[in-house]
Amino acid sequence: MNFHLRLWRQKSADTPGRFEGIEATNITPDCSFLEMLDIVNNRLITDGKEPIAFESDCREGICGTCSLVINGVPQGPGRGAACQVYMRKFKDGETIFVEPFRAGSFPILKDLVVNRSAYERIMRAGGFISEHTGGAPDASAILIPKPVADKAMDAAACIGCGACAAACPNSSAMLFVGAKVTHLNLLPQGQPEAKKRARAMVRAMDEEGFGNCSNYYACEAVCPASVSASVIAKLNRDYIKGEVSEAVGAID
Amino acid sequence: MSSTANKESTGTSSLSSKPSGKSSACCTCSSPLLSSSIGRKWIVAITGILLILFVSGHLLGNLTIYPGPNWINAYAEHLQSLGPFLWVIRLVLLAIVGLHITCTIQLWMENRAATPQKYAVTNTLQTTIYARSMRLTGLVVIAFIIFHLAQFTWQGFNPVTRTWIDAQGRHDVYRMVIAGFSNPFVSAFYLLAVGLLAMHLSHGISSLFQTLGLTTAKLRPLFERAGRIIALVIFLGYASIPLSVLLGILRYPHVSLCPFVH
Amino acid sequence: MILDAKIPAGPLEQKWTNFKNNAKLINPANKRKFNVIVVGSGLAGASAAATLAELGYQVDCFCFQDSARRAHSIAAQGGINAAKNYQNDGDSVWRLFYDTIKGGDFRAREANVYRLAEVSRNIIDECVSQGVPFAREYGGELTNRSFGGAQVSRTFYARGQTGQQLLLGAYSALSAQIGLGRVQMHEHTEMLDLVLVNGHAKGIVARNLITGEIKSHAADTVLLCTGGYGNVFYLSTNARGCNVTATWRAYKRGAAFANPCYTQIHPTCIPVAGDYQSKLTLMSESLRNDGRVWVPKKKGDNREPQDIPEEERDYYLERKYPSYGNLAPRDISSRSAKEACDSGRGVGPGGLGVYLDFSAAIQRLGRNTIEERYGNLFEMYENITGESAYERPMRIYPAIHYTMGGLWVDYNLMSNIPGLHVLGEANFSDHGANRLGASALMQGLADGYFVIPNTLGEYLSTQFGGPKITTDLPEFKKTEEEVRERVNKLLSVKGTVPVDTFHRELGLILWDKCGMARTEAGLKEAIAEIKALRERFWKEVCVPGVGAELNQSLERAGRVADFLEFGELMCLDALTREESCGGHFRVEHQTPDGEALRHDDTFASVFAWLYKGEGNEPELEREPLSYEAVHLATRSYK
Missing domain, CATH: 1.10.1060.10 (Alpha-helical ferredoxin)
Known part of the structure; x- marks a missing residue:
């Protein structure tokens, strides 16, 4: 599957952020959303670019580290945390917006990482x-x-x-x-x-x-x-x- | 527990957000009960209950138009005879509305400050249109109340109505109302306003139970349904009057709908 | 060097009491003068930090996560054992002790395990009074369930989230102490080295993961509560961030690393689906109560499971272990699954999976009953794999789950470096060669709530009157400089290969050669391969960005660099331990029918490894395990 990602990039807490378009190509539907981001990141690293910062830890929905907003929905579609979202839930060729949690009391630290x-x-x-x-x-x-x-x-x-x-x-x-x-x-x-x-x-x-x-x-x-x-x-x-x-x- | 200790002990203190602090929002009241987020929501909820009671009482009074001029004019006469007490009621009502609005505006301003940036993709996530439009419906209702007072209480648009007297020498409210609603624009605005009021109530009623802490997961759908039903009844009650005037069911001079009531 | 376990005198049942009666106490006014560093905020770390602060010590607690509550203890599902005997089913401290010793295949220290069983009862009291919502009966009493390796019901649980609830309890106690100003919490801060002053652990060097600042922190004693090293396998049930760095750095400063080859493999996990996979998800072991494990009898049978007739299926656990059947213990079930797959009969992608079939149970009990019992697990399975386990058998495969090895500690939980204490999964102390279910939570909390508050005085009472330790000491400056150099070295390789690639390769080497079955030749190969991989890492790794910022690639690179060194020690330990016991199965050492064969005469001891400098073989110290109270027996589950 292929996806057009619109990812929030922000260098640090004090710099303004913006959306960046990144293509996620050749992704298997059994892949989790975070694994898709891992793949994208490793490709960015191989291309000499800076990977997207995002937090996750247990990847089984219990630690609460995930802080992604996928298409306007915090923790993404379906029940459970963002790590429980699988790519088969999306349409091939879909444009997916990925943003950090947005709340005045959760300032953005970098890209998709916020201070809670x-x-x-x-x-x-x-x-x-x-x-x-x-x-x-x-x-x-x-x-x-x-x-x-x-x-x-x-x-x-x-x-x-x-x-x-x-x-x-x-x-x-x-x-x-x-x-x-x-x-x-x-x-x-x-x-x-x-x-x-x-x-x-x-x-x-x-x-x-x-x-x-x-x-x-x-x-x-x-x-x-x-x-x-x-x-x-x-x-x-x-x-x-x-x-x-x-x-x-x-x-x- | 000391709040200074709390802040000092934050490991990521260098990163921590600068709390905007809410206690200054209501500088006139020092009690946290009145300055806290929940305290002011309680005020909105309690004033809301009083206003719902007023709206319901007012509706019952208005419905006396159906039995004929005798009833509604007597009702109006009775209200006027309260004299200075009527002014006390009016001032209390004004204070309630004032509190309801002031707290809401404060909360709204804080909410705006708390959400500096919206998402690129908006997703309404369970929230109803009624809930999202509370401020809009509230504002239109306020505008309408001013118009409504000007029209029927102060009678500033058509001062001649002040001189209308019925057979018993009372102010002929019946004739004034029918004259007012005969203007389709006035009726349309009225219908719009009571429609928005009903929207406001359909979220407001269930919401106040939640704010006052009376809801459980089981009761909430019940309160939501009750809120919608009460809002609908209030809407139908109010809307029926201009509609009846426009449809000619209510007319001046009075034609009795029921031969036994005069 | 002699490793003195400092086990108190007296009969087993009296040792802990004797110890407490004679322990060195520190008076309240002096406690305030002592500063304690706690690294890690899981069950062991949070409970230790909170309890020590409550006693009056000045505590600094560090975690790399953004909140203390996110430590990986949170993911434990099953429960926590305690010898309460609320069920009146014959449980006792002795039985819990014996089950744990036997479950550990007689490779744990008697005195430690007995103490663990003793304080297990206090843990439940403590947690309940903190507000941990354990499952209850209608009458309001606590309820229990049974778990593998025990014949009594002694496991307390809070739905499938026991670890979460226990950690939240410890975290709330920690939060209270932070609020009172007695604990300084350092979130998003990762320990990168241990600082020794005159041979004593007196501080750490840590990196703030948000700003990238590298800073020293001084204290009178250091507690490492940094969990296990399961992620050395890349794919495991551990969280992504779990790492060996803190304990490995301590090892390189002189702390002995004990039994690194003891790793536990959990039999029921969702199999690997592709090389993109970042973690393995555990499916509760309870599924084996109703599911039947099988593989096709024919090699490479690609038919859909429902098309394979009954007589062409091999229900291998039922065949090999008729009395325990599908409920055989973790290590045995795991190994059998591997054997089946190694013989080319595995199912699913890459042939690394076996079926866990519920069709018989659904026929017998009805779909509703199965849904009631396992509904949430089936849902989770479907969410991850996209397959419904009601319609076709689940595919499961073993995965790395827990590590019994860790830094060597004495009875006081102090390592061979004076002042360095190690708690929870990070130490080696209580589980021997295999851990029983629901015992990890028990050990973490026992260490933090009840053991260390009593044993810390043994060290601190010797530390009066010395010069105040500050980060201005040259030892701190030197260590800080070394950490900076290391970070810069990682950043300056400027290769083209992402860190994850090396980590995955390391994981594959270890899984194949130091996983469920180990051979001398394989381990030797693994050591050579890891060395080569490490060399490649330092030539080809790409760590973009700079050090003075939030740089997740850099964090991972540091952890993987340590795993690349640690993996070799693990293989060396596995190679040296020429026997099979618990989670360590050496193919050369098995009974004629393929079961683990221990050699108690030569290997009833702890292997503790000491670092001897770059490029030198580590030195092996053995702490003999003497069994006074129990009789060494062979486990049998036939």
């Missing part, structure tokens, strides 16, 4: 349960009904890739923050810090300059881990509880 450290800072503000290693009670001491554990797991499946903010017309990070807060706030272990957590993480998210949620649900549509936007509803609820209890001087 904003998510790290949100996590550090409250994405954890404070506890002491070695001080934990026996695991069987905490009973958690299966439906609760399952719901927490649904949210915990988030791979932290940033596709939600990249897909959002407002660049809102609410699905990510919602997933983190929902995972921990649903569990009994997370209760002592539940309100504080929601409050701290939303404040950190706002500080990073992400946009606001307009309930478009584009995030949910692209989420490689199929996290439901209902986590955003829970975040909205827990955040207000947190702010109100702080405002009125209630504990937590």
Whole structure:
């Protein structure tokens, strides 16, 4: 198969970028999208040109390193991350636009590589349960009904890739923050810090300059881990509880 | 946890984006409840509920046009008799609309700042046309409200209507409405406006449940359907009046549709 | 040099307790004065960094990924073992210990493995209290499943994403400590060398992968938690970035590399489809519960699988291992698949694949049941191969999955370089010659949460009062200069061949000659071929761009250059170990019916290799393994 790639090239964070047309010829349909880019890169290197910088690691859809937007869709067509996209999903001779995640809070570092450290800072503000290693009670001491554990797991499946903010017309990070807060706030272990957590993480998210949620649900549509936007509803609820209890001087 | 520690401890701090910071957006209110993204969305949602209640109450009042001039004129007379209290209601309504719009504009400006560059290929990804057009529909509805107030409350376009009195000596609202909607352009603008209002509501209603945190994955489709149905009912209710005037079902002098009601 | 494992005295069951009772403690005020470098942020690294910071040490943690949460531990699927005996099925610390020792084919240290089994219980408590959403029963209790190599149900799991959830737990603990300012996190930063001051590990030189800046970092001790070297084979189930650089650089600074030839091959992966392929995807081993493995009886039979009649199929696992059948252990299933393909009966592109057939199970149980059990796996298979496993048998083939070898460490997890500690898959300590399923996660977290916080004091307590280590010391400047030279050397070759080409060639050599079956002649050939390939690499490799920027070709070139050296050591180790054990199968050493044949009298020892300079043969040190508590037996799965 042959493809006309329109790839975003950008030398560094401070230089302006542009699209460059590159031909990907003679690609087998069983090849993954990233493998197609590998082939293109190795050909560029052989021709003495600079390869396209893009990030990937596990290539099985779980590490969340991928940050490609294929034809306007973060993480590409279909469920799963960009590494799970196979060339047989495209038409022979198709023009494919490949861009980096675009969001003000994810500045582009080079070509298709973006800086997602904003998510790290949100996590550090409250994405954890404070506890002491070695001080934990026996695991069987905490009973958690299966439906609760399952719901927490649904949210915990988030791979932290940033596709939600990249897909959002407002660049809102609410699905990510919602997933983190929902995972921990649903569990009994997370209760002592539940309100504080929601409050701290939303404040950190706002500080990073992400946009606001307009309930478009584009995030949910692209989420490689199929996290439901209902986590955003829970975040909205827990955040207000947190702010109100702080405002009125209630504990937590 | 200290926020300074957070920033210092970022390994890639040299690369980290300069947070644009949102807390300054609402400089008048110091409470994070009112300046945070979610806090202001709650304000939009709660004012939205109040406005939906107003729109529904207003519709019920308007529908009194069908039984005849007696009903609608009495209703208008009753409203006017509230005197200064009516002004309190009007000011409260104005404040609600003001808050609804101010917060929305702030959020919108922040959203623009958060998305400096669009994708080369646009892909709407699940978002409905209703959701994407909220700002547009909202703006047109605001323009219409101003026109609507000028036409029927202030009666500035056709001041003679202020002098129309019915048999009981009340302001003849019935005649004024029919006169107003007899102009096809006025009716067309009205229909367009209530159509856009319905679009606005069909996203707004389900959206406010999500914002207030009342949605679950199971309930969301339910709320979405409810939003569309309520929006449709409101549209049909409002749209029926100019349509009835244009079709001659409602006319002046009044011809009763039902012999038992006068 | 004598490798002293520093195993505490006393009976096996008492060793860890005795150790803790007598361990050197560091008081809280002094902990603050010690700086610890942790390289890697997987299960071992993140848990160690978080726990040590919580104890009061000043921690610097490094990862080459853009976030600590992306370390490859995240991809582990199956679960984590723990001797909780919540199922009341007779499990105990002893049984977990024994299963692990036996699974490792009696090539692991008793004391380490017993300690691992002991702390396995604390790991589950710890993870639950962090909010890891393990699978639960309706009554709210934790549930377990059974896994290969054990007769009890002791595996805790979170859907098929146990590694992800455990790593997110450790990462959240790490995030909390970063937020508190106790850990300085260095993302996108790759360790390129170890710095020794007076023979002690006192820092690292690392390259910022975004700016290209090469910088020294000083500390009182260094912890390497950098994972395994499976990517030396190019194609493996590891992530693209997994590499041997950190441990290899430490080896070249004097750390002993133990048992590099112990590699684990997972039997059920999606086969290689073409030379463009960048990685191999694991399909859960659970598929073998309902799938039947077969190849055509005839060589080169190109018919579609459904056209091959029953009597012309060879269900070779059922034939060779009637009692275990399709559920034979990993190493045995892998080797049998290779034999079938070597005899020219493999299926699919290049004849490197065997069928895993569900048609009998679908007939017996119905498509719905199969869909319920394996729906997501079938979907994944179809996404990758474009074939539906409901309609035609899956094609599977073994792939490199885990490496049991690693830097040599003593009971305190310290290597032979004072101050250099090695945790998780990067060390050699607990799995012997073969790792049991669901034990890798257990070891990573045991090392980080419970072992190193107790053992680190043994070294640090000897480090009071010395001069403060700073990066101004000449040792740092010198190492930094060497790293710069190396980077510049890579950039200045200016050949025409991409790095990937060399990596792929290296992988093919190793897969053919140091993979599932190894021979003396093959290994000797491999060593010669790797040497030649390495020479070609330094003449022909093309690394475009410059050093002071985000340069992924340069990153890869550095890693592949190290793999090209490491691969040779791996072959040398495999050549020297003249026996078969676990994942190491020497064709010359097998029983008459083709099973692994150990030589306990000569090889019940750890092979630890010491670097002796460029061009010199490394020196072999042996740490004898003495078994006091268990009796050495031959594994049988017939």
